Amino acid sequence: MTTNPLLQSGPPGSFYIAPSLPAALDALSDYGAAGATFAGGTWIMRSPIRHEQLKPHYVAIGKIPELSAIRIGTEAIEIGAAVTHAALAAALAGLPEFGVLTAAAGRAANPAIRAMATIGGNLSASAFAAADCVPALLCLDAEVEIASRSDRERISLEQFLKMRSSLAPGRLLTRIVVPRSARRTAHARLPLRQSGDYPVAIVSLAVDVDPANRVQAVRIAVGSIEPVARRWVRLEAALLGHVLDPAQATEVAAELVDEFTGRDSVEVPAWYRVSVLPSLVRRAAIAALGS
Amino acid sequence: MALTLNVNGDRRGFTADPVTPLVDVLREQFHLTGVKPVCREGFCGACMVLVDDRPTLSCLMPAALAQDCEVRTVEGLAANGTLNPIQQALEACDAVQCGMCFPGMVVTLTHLMKATPGATRDDVRSALTGNICRCTGYESIVEAAVRALAAT
Numbered sequence: 001m002t003t004n005p006l007l008q009s010g011p012p013g014s015f016y017i018a019p020s021l022p023a024a025l026d027a028l029s030d031y032g033a034a035g036a037t038f039a040g041g042t043w044i045m046r047s048p049i050r051h052e053q054l055k056p057h058y059v060a061i062g063k064i065p066e067l068s069a070i071r072i073g074t075e076a077i078e079i080g081a082a083v084t085h086a087a088l089a090a091a092l093a094g095l096p097e098f099g100v101l102t103a104a105a106g107r108a109a110n111p112a113i114r115a116m117a118t119i120g121g122n123l124s125a126s127a128f129a130a131a132d133c134v135p136a137l138l139c140l141d142a143e144v145e146i147a148s149r150s151d152r153e154r155i156s157l158e159q160f161l162k163m164r165s166s167l168a169p170g171r172l173l174t175r176i177v178v179p180r181s182a183r184r185t186a187h188a189r190l191p192l193r194q195s196g197d198y199p200v201a202i203v204s205l206a207v208d209v210d211p212a213n214r215v216q217a218v219r220i221a222v223g224s225i226e227p228v229a230r231r232w233v234r235l236e237a238a239l240l241g242h243v244l245d246p247a248q249a250t251e252v253a254a255e256l257v258d259e260f261t262g263r264d265s266v267e268v269p270a271w272y273r274v275s276v277l278p279s280l281v282r283r284a285a286i287a288a289l290g291s
Numbered sequence: 292m293a294l295t296l297n298v299n300g301d302r303r304g305f306t307a308d309p310v311t312p313l314v315d316v317l318r319e320q321f322h323l324t325g326v327k328p329v330c331r332e333g334f335c336g337a338c339m340v341l342v343d344d345r346p347t348l349s350c351l352m353p354a355a356l357a358q359d360c361e362v363r364t365v366e367g368l369a370a371n372g373t374l375n376p377i378q379q380a381l382e383a384c385d386a387v388q389c390g391m392c393f394p395g396m397v398v399t400l401t402h403l404m405k406a407t408p409g410a411t412r413d414d415v416r417s418a419l420t421g422n423i424c425r426c427t428g429y430e431s432i433v434e435a436a437v438r439a440l441a442a443t
Binding site for chain 2: 013014015017038041042044045046048049054058060062109110111112113115116195196
């Protein structure tokens with residue numbers, strides 16, 4: 001077995017464990033393009049496998065109290081970017097309206113990964129198509145806060161997904177804000193193994209129904225099919241105003257599924273990812289009606 | 292970068308790039324080869340160690356983050372040379388096969404025994420989600436864990 005070259009001599013990197021958010025933002029600004037944020041590390045530490053160079057400098061944010069906190073308010077919940085999947089699932093377990101996010105955070109990967117991987121990292125890893133929390137937060141209409149040394153701004157998650165790969169050096173996703181409502185939600189995912197695996201496809205659903213189960217408002221997000229998760233707007237429009245019937249929703253989804261172009265990969269061919277979507281819509285509808 | 296780690300009660304300094312995976316430091320600096328670098332992706336669990344008593348994938352943890360923590364590998368689980376209850380049960384059930392995944396399984400189950408003494412068979416299976424056995428020898432391992440839990 002070969003020795004890890006990082007244990008041998010070579011250009012030394014730096015690893016700054018930031019004690020506060022201002023300290024982290026200062027360090028990221030100073031390092032510029034040579035630095036990067038290190039949250040849970042479950043994506044960065046696999047860089048060599050993806051044949052990607054590690055950055056010379058990392059700023060660890062896992063010990064910053066305000067980034068590791070979850071605040072559950074009456075109007076919204078605020079999730080620090082360094083909150084782990086395990087912590088998020090535990091914190092939201094008693095809130096059925098966030099069932100989709102609890103399931104996404106609580107079933108992703110395996111227990112040890114969930115104890116390390118952070119919600120901010122999950123949203124920021126632009127090359128990770130199978131992130132569970134991205135479609136879950138899309139269907140919950142989440143917003144994210146971006147901070148730099150000099151300013152803060154809040155944008156929709158959909159906007160963030162479009163610009164995350166070109167986020168300027170020194171800018172950091174600091175928290176996620178999710179509005180509260182009495183919606184029903186569900187997260188349907190299909191891993192190749194029963195658990196511990198990345199999902200082939202994901203359907204996240206948030207729906208408001210009247211007493212007759214007629215759809216008053218609906219948001220559906222699809223993950224892992226294409227490189228970036230996105231809303232399924234045509235399916236939402238087709239379901240709006242109708243009684244949420246899992247069988248009918250499956251039929252409508254099958255008619256509209258051609259709008260997706262699946263990712264090809266060693267795990268499954270592209271067509272397979274797309275072909276399972278209607279079944280996941282059915283599962284999500286059943287789960288939402290039962291929630 | 293100069294780093295210092297506490298491993299199995301042994302405190303030692305060394306020099307490495309701070310993002311060196313903990314698994315490589317444990318094997319090459321501390322010569323603790325029970326920790327296996329297999330998938331290096333966090334999927335197989337063969338590199339599982341306890342960091343401050345929590346099961347941690349040492350392939351995904353940079354050495355710099357392990358400083359000021361208590362790291363315990365499979366070599367450090369038998370206090371004073373006495374196998375812990377899960378180790379004893381695994382031996383009694385003859386649960387070992389090729390041994391590649393086994394140290395990680397022992398670490399995960401040691402934590403389960405301590406953190407969830409009332410764990411069920413399903414809890415055992417759930418805890419082992421991230422420990423892959425290529426010999427598919429899960430049943431005897433799960434049975435040993437259930438037996439150890441019943442004896443507590």
